[in-house]
């Protein structure tokens with residue numbers, strides 16, 4: 001597990017800031033390479049959220065401007081910042097590299113598929129080679145946290161993903177999803193697990209409750225991301241898949257991955273601080 005320190009001890013601090021589609025995260029490594037507990041603010045506009053995150057983080061950790069060596073910036077929103085923060089040395093770094101580097105750091109693995117489950121989903125392959133980490137961006141999908149938020153708003157009139165997760169607790173997927181077992185029990189499909197989804201929302205019943213729909217939304221997004229990651233892992237012949245991004249903090253999302261893991265023979269890993277994988281990867285560059 002990474003070690004946390006409230007205050008930087010010696011040397012200069014390197015900050016990472018990740019301006020994502022929904023939230024801005026900030027983290028620091030002090031002069032002894034100790035990780036300072038990351039923080040998160042909701043992204044309103046990029047400039048406001050960067051300065052808000054920067055102010056909160058530096059005040060709470062007792063870091064003065066003179067203590068900062070440099071600021072590594074990443075994320076879709078970082079391009080909107082066209083001047084350095086308080087004249088500090090600021091460097092843009094690749095979000096995809098950051099995802100891979102952060103995923104390996106948190107999981108302590110030497111090789112893995114690293115998935116960022118944020119507003120959208122990005123998938124990278126990362127491998128340690130000597131002192132370097134080689135990363136490759138494999139693609140992604142627009143199905144992600146933004147999909148959950150949007151569908152939750154329209155289908156069950158809920159804004160918060162946490163409330164949606166709570167609502168999903170009593171949900172019954174058999175009222176929403178068509179399962180393999182619903183449509184076949186013989187022949188060449190016998191090999192398939194009868195509980196696997198044949199069609200998300202393919203059996204949405206008139207009697208489906210709000211809880212069933214909430215669980216159906218969460219399940220559809222998590223299954224989509226999980227299957228894409230599984231295909232990527234087969235291509236790279238690794239079984240280790242590290243999940244990062246804010247969706248990793250949602251219990252029913254983790255539950256979907258945990259159920260699929262034995263079926264497809266992969267290891268889905270949710271390391272501590274997985275929400276902050278990308279920003280940690282940025283600060284490490």
Ligand SMILES: Nc1ncnc2c1ncn2[C@@H]1O[C@H](COP(=O)(O)OP(=O)(O)OP(=O)(O)O)[C@@H](O)[C@H]1O
Nearest residue numbers: 020021022023118119120145146149161245246247
């Ligand atoms: N506390 C939270 N604040 C905002 N979104 C949250 C929170 N908890 C869970 N979520 C979900 O996580 C998603 C955002 O995840 P995250 O903050 O990792 O994305 P991002 O980095 O802003 O986006 P991207 O990486 O795609 O640019 C939201 O769409 C929402 O579904």
Ligand SMILES: [Mg+2]
Nearest residue numbers: 020116118278
């Ligand atoms: Mg992100």
